[in-house]
Amino acid sequence: MSAISAEEIKHLATLARLTFSETEEAQLTSQLPHIIEFVDQVSKISKNEKSEETLVVDQAELRDDEISSQNLTSEELSNLSPAWRESQVEVPGVFNERTDD
Amino acid sequence: MKCQECLTKEPMTDQFNVFLHPDLLPITEGEGELSGVEIAIKDNILVKNWPATASSKILEGFISPYDATVITKLKKAGATLIGKTNLDEFAMGSSTENSAFGPTKNPWNPEYVPGGSSGGSAAAVAAGYAAASLGTDTGGSIRQPASFCGLTGLKPTYGSVSRYGLIALASSLDVIGPMAYDAETVERIYQVIAGKDSNDQTTFDYTYKAKNAKISELKIGLPKELWDLEIDPEVKKATTELMNFLKDEGAKFVDISLPSIEFALPAYYIILPAEASSNLSRYDGIRFRQSVKKEGQSLIDRYFETRALFGSEVKRRILLGTFVLSVGHYDSYYQAAMNVKAMAEKDHRQAFEKVDLLLSPTTPTLPFKFGARKDPVEMYKSDLMTVAANLAGVPGISLPCGLSKSGLPIGAQLIAGHNKEDLLLSVAKQFQLKTSYHKERPKL
Numbered sequence: 001m002s003a004i005s006a007e008e009i010k011h012l013a014t015l016a017r018l019t020f021s022e023t024e025e026a027q028l029t030s031q032l033p034h035i036i037e038f039v040d041q042v043s044k045i046s047k048n049e050k051s052e053e054t055l056v057v058d059q060a061e062l063r064d065d066e067i068s069s070q071n072l073t074s075e076e077l078s079n080l081s082p083a084w085r086e087s088q089v090e091v092p093g094v095f096n097e098r099t100d101d
Numbered sequence: 102m103k104c105q106e107c108l109t110k111e112p113m114t115d116q117f118n119v120f121l122h123p124d125l126l127p128i129t130e131g132e133g134e135l136s137g138v139e140i141a142i143k144d145n146i147l148v149k150n151w152p153a154t155a156s157s158k159i160l161e162g163f164i165s166p167y168d169a170t171v172i173t174k175l176k177k178a179g180a181t182l183i184g185k186t187n188l189d190e191f192a193m194g195s196s197t198e199n200s201a202f203g204p205t206k207n208p209w210n211p212e213y214v215p216g217g218s219s220g221g222s223a224a225a226v227a228a229g230y231a232a233a234s235l236g237t238d239t240g241g242s243i244r245q246p247a248s249f250c251g252l253t254g255l256k257p258t259y260g261s262v263s264r265y266g267l268i269a270l271a272s273s274l275d276v277i278g279p280m281a282y283d284a285e286t287v288e289r290i291y292q293v294i295a296g297k298d299s300n301d302q303t304t305f306d307y308t309y310k311a312k313n314a315k316i317s318e319l320k321i322g323l324p325k326e327l328w329d330l331e332i333d334p335e336v337k338k339a340t341t342e343l344m345n346f347l348k349d350e351g352a353k354f355v356d357i358s359l360p361s362i363e364f365a366l367p368a369y370y371i372i373l374p375a376e377a378s379s380n381l382s383r384y385d386g387i388r389f390r391q392s393v394k395k396e397g398q399s400l401i402d403r404y405f406e407t408r409a410l411f412g413s414e415v416k417r418r419i420l421l422g423t424f425v426l427s428v429g430h431y432d433s434y435y436q437a438a439m440n441v442k443a444m445a446e447k448d449h450r451q452a453f454e455k456v457d458l459l460l461s462p463t464t465p466t467l468p469f470k471f472g473a474r475k476d477p478v479e480m481y482k483s484d485l486m487t488v489a490a491n492l493a494g495v496p497g498i499s500l501p502c503g504l505s506k507s508g509l510p511i512g513a514q515l516i517a518g519h520n521k522e523d524l525l526l527s528v529a530k531q532f533q534l535k536t537s538y539h540k541e542r543p544k545l
Contacts, residue, residue: 009420016378016423017385017404018416028417031477035421038478041367042437045444069299076166082392091387092400 004033116545117206117215119225120184122152129181135293136179138286141231143222144185145192146277147266148172155268156200157190158410159384169266170301171235171277171294178293183231186221190412191381192237192270194218195245195483196474199414204471207249209509209543213468216246216483219280223250226280227543233281233290237267239274240369241463241487244499247280248463248512251501251541253529254280255287256487258519259494261307262291263298271376272303274369274491283539284500284529291522307520314527317351322456326362327486332465339503339511340462346532347460357459359452361444365489368441370481371425371434372492378422381415384408417477445492453495453518458528461486463499463512490516498525501538510541 006029013020020028074087083090115123121144128148142148145155147165149172154160168176175182189199197205197220207215208228215224219236223246226234236243238256247254255278262277269275279290288311295309348354386392386407395403411419425434452459465485474480490497496519499512517525533539 004424012420012423012427015427016419017382017401017408018411018419019405019409020416024413024416027413028420031417032420032424035370035417035477036424038481039367039371039421039425039434039438042364042371042441043433045364045437045440067299070167072166079164080166080390081387082390089387092398092403094400 004036115230117208117211117224117228118203119186119205119221119228119230121154121156121187121202121221122185125151125184127181127183128176129179130176131179133178135175135289137181138179138289139181139183139232140175140290141183141186141222141225141234142172143188143219143234143236145188145237145268145270146171146235147268148182148185151185153185153268154202155191156188156202157412157415158201159407160389163389165266167266170263170298172266174294175290180293184225186219186225186234188221189218190415191268191377192218192239192242193377193414193418195241195480196469196471197221197246198471199412201412207468208545209251209468210507212470213509214249214471216249216468218242218246220246223247223252223254223280226250226252226282228545229542233279233286235277235290235294236280237270237275237277238491239270239276239373240491241484243278243280244463244487244497244512244514245483247499248501248514249468249510251504251510251539251543252280252282252499253284253287253501253533253539254278254499255291255522255525256490256497257291257295257522258496259491260303260305261295261496261520261522263296263301263304265298265300269380271373272380273376274373282501284498284526284533288526288530291526295522309522312523312527314524314531316347316528316531319347319352319457319528320455321347321352321354321458321460322357322452323354324362324459324461325356325358326360327461330465330485332462333467335467335505336462336465336511339505340460340513342502342536342538343500343513343532344460346535347528350531355456357452357456359445359448359489361441361448361492362489364441365445365492366481366485368438368445369484369488369492370421371438372442374418374422375426375435376422378419378426381411381419384411414477442492445489446494449489449493449495449516449518457517457524459516461514463487463514467505467507467511468509486514495519496522496525498529500529500532501541503538504541
């Protein structure tokens, strides 16, 4: 079984910006190792099977110019955000305010 | 093609929890080949000025500012959009039990799940609320609920239908497709929604044209890796109805092996969480409305508070995705899974040099009762028969082919090569001309 500890789960949760209730945490601690053991079956594939092909359709990937064909108005955009001030989305500060110790 | 039941059920009583946002008024804009066809839309597809939640609390209150390309096409063709349907949260599930707004019940027996993740879309048609519906299929989410609800469900070739305006789950696998009782209605809708879209660069030039396939000239493969799985005897027996029809029409059958199928499900449950953990990082409480401004709250605290609104299955998959993409695990898991995906594409391409179609049950089991699959891995195994087609990007269809002794629907699956929807639908229509499984209806 691929081991994953409760500490590692907590670290992954922090990376993914997730919090868990006590019940969810207990479930994850028991279920996640089982799920990882299940997906670990892919490791049976020989390294020799490695292929450069990763496209699912039989064609080269195309990159077209992205031409804007429709635009949302400021009002429509403001409706999509929780806070809006002077035509801009209002967000909390990224850094805490500096305090003098 | 108008859904007669819809006209006689005013006001509609949604006893199966099929629809989200029940106050929406139907939309009919254009006139064309789908005039009079009432279509229910899975709630992860954007319809302008309608809510879109993907059955998640995190998107509650979000109103779509534009139409998905498939919706623009349906409107132009004269279809009537009648509402948004329930799904597993962000399409993560196989039973619709993971919806934040409660599970959808199977109209054939409300003690059983309708399948998922497009369970609401399937139940809407099965209950007669809509003539057809749109679902999405990332690992079987159209075909499995179609099978559980007695419908015809088409998972198109990846890239043949635009994903613009679809709330992303796993972008390299997601595809939108139609469900209805009969293949003819499915074909009419697919013809409208398929085609290149400048807003989705994974789409390609493609125009669907119906064909009349000669079944007597077809060679059909029975994938060993699927038929060797533990399959419910009633499912196996019903699937042979389709086999017998094709044999009677002169098709030849051969056993065939696609070794990648053995690894398709574990690979899928690496690729999907990896892509989902990235796609769902956008739900930060700043975009898409959900979060309340609090004085003194830091940005990071706001992220954590907002993302606590995700349900347990979504959190589990985001965490799994974060794990398989993390340093030290990327090569063992994600790269290995991408190798399986490449193998699946190669296996299917080689298979379709030898045969025209692959045939199997759509699911290994009958529909199951609510709460019957508490272990996540057991639930993931609902996708055993369907997921390889998503990895390979090829089209598949589920056809009703019988009822169990307990009166629950059973579906059979046909898979074809890239862009061979015409072959799938031609065979499906011919099967349905000679049989009446698609005419069975639940007693409501």
